[in-house]
Amino acid sequence: MEKKLVVLTGAGISAESGIATFRDANGLWEGYDVMEVASPQGWRKNPELVLDFYNQRRKNAADVKPNAGHTLLAELEKHFDVRIITQNVDDLHERAGSTNVIHLHGKLFESRSTLDEKLVYPITGWELKKGDKCERGSQLRPNIVWFGEPVPLMEKAIEETLQADIFLVVGTSLVVYPAAGLVDLVPEDVPVFVVDPNLPQMRKRPNLYLIEDKASTGMAQVKQILLEKYL
Structure with a gap:
């Protein structure tokens, strides 16, 4: 066996x-404070910034081997x-x-519903935009476990x-x-x-x-x- x-x-x-590893300089990740781009508070404060941040990560990940x-x-x-x-x-x-x-x-190339975390979808390409919604009509977020989440x-x-x-x-x-x-x-x-x-x-x-x-x-x-x- x-x-x-x-x-x-x-x-x-x-x-x-x-x-890039996000434990680089002073808890910064690609120049961003991790709490701005990887926490539920950051998402509530500025979802566009968070979506753009992960779009860039996705674009980078698609180009590497x-x-x-x-x-x-x-x-x-x-x-x-x-x-x-x-x-x-x-x-x-x-x-x-x-x-x-x-x-x-979590997975960079997946999104999930902000209403029901069981609703998970593959991301084709690298972009997840404001206005991209789940089947129940709520905004999709990256399917990533952020700081402070179980x-x-x-x-x-x-x-x-x-x-x-x-x-x-x-x-x-x-x-x-x-x-x-x-x-x-x-x-x-x-x-x-x-x-x-x-x-x-x-x-x-x-x-x-x-x-x-x-x-x-x-x-x-x-x-x-x-x-x-x-x-």
Whole structure:
């Protein structure tokens, strides 16, 4: 039976493809205060700004390609039961070929109703405009989990984490909760691999592998270790 490899990915894996990480300068994201463009208050205050902000993110994401970090994760599906839990809203994991992806913070290429959050629609192209409405007549918003909003897929992510045979963290600083807390739920006897050029603070545990490297080259090392040790 295939071992279950559960992977938590963050902005670092997409940064190599050219997608800006919003933990850059002073909580600014592409020059915007994150609370202006990624919170329910920001949406109420200036929906046009928020729509434009995500339109630009979508335009950028449509122009970039998955990198070796994404591709190597997809290739591991040949050998393991891979479940990816990502904090990223882009679709680069799917475009690289990964088939089991949980998007904790929502999806950039989806919109949802402001009246009923179960009404979710794909966005074709990159634009979502004021006046684009759901079937019940309310304005569509990006299908993104903003600051201060619950994370609906967290329970699913916890369930996968508790069932992991191997746990891998790629390209995340482990400072954004609740996602960062998943590492603490990994059973003690399960090996944990962490790949990041700036390794996050980790409590000591058995079978902890710290790889101080960017996602693309770090993942090449991880793949080699996994194939040698766990097949």
